[in-house]
Amino acid sequence: MEAKDEKNIVNEPYTAYGSYSYADYLSWDLEEMVELIKGKIFKQAAAPRRIHQEVSFKVARIIADFLEGKKCKTFIAPFDVRLPVQSKKNEDIYTVVQPDICVICDLEKLDEMGCVGAPDLIIEILSPGNNQKELINKYEVYEESGVKEYWIIHPTEQTVMMYFLIDGKFQPSRLFTVGHKIKSSVIDGFELELEKVFEGLEY
Template sequence: MEFADLDLSKDYTYADYLKWQFNERLELIKGKIFKMSPAPSAIHQWVSGVIFNNLFNYLKGKPCKVFSAPFDVRLSRLINDKQVSTVVQPDICVICAPAKIDKRGCLGAPDIVVEILSPGNNKTELQNKYEAYEEAGVSEYWIIHPSEKTFLSYILTDGQFQASRLLTAGDEVTTPLLPGFTLNLTEVFENEIFNED
């Protein structure tokens, strides 16, 4: 079966997703298939690397773990793979409940999800992910926009995301989920690759 053979109007589950052997990277959001962007740009990889490295170093010896894409996150409160209709591969996620981590990735909501936007992200995908993360109970959803050099976080409050103020180079990111953690956005956004055409 080829990717082109899939009926994109149909709803799929994680059980279907496990059967696919495509070259393309896919995400399943509320049963709908979204093709992921081609290989990330150098800027995307730089931003991801800086954030992952900061989180990894902070979390050494702590119960929370950090993972980077490709890493399947199955958003469901159910254990049955036939019931899971959302499988995403966030750029980075932090998981503080070891029971959610298994050999296939994460089952349930990570504590922090980090998405780094690229030109290939479409509005439907972004809206669906926002809703899926909110519904699943992701505590913090960080969105980084490399071309605009901005950082926005959504904090889950009473079951709904509340946006933080927009941060940029010169600002520092902190979170009550990781006491003492600081991410310097100048380190994230100030690199010579940002100045190349």
């Protein structure tokens, strides 16, 4: 593949130069975080909002505390999750995402670069600039790659939607909000009180 200027690549994520692999991704020296979804480049519109970061930190801390001493591990962005379709070779992987939070119980999927293969649980916290990416593009690759459970947290609306992988397809939960307690199907015994997640947030 012909070499391209990295800055131009990031500024024109959907159309410009065809399909990119994880091997290409590793060769770039970029100042901003990007993701690959089916070979197309997606960049972060801006740094996450403060509320996004507060919610992300709270949820990750609660999960990590619960998992202390257990086999599953919690990771937060930036953390490369590679989702191979067939081969795990860098040049054959065309989806590399950075979920806000992920939980991985099969520790053989971990290497020095991050995770290769689907995490058990992925949590995305919506920001004004990334809603379409989370709701459409990532939903599809998470379902196709076999992520067992996927949460979408909307901080400003104070809601959570959960998706559970059943027979290869995501099945949605009801919409949860403050006052509800949600239970994970992949973290045995884990419950999250949404009041603790959203309390004290100032917009």
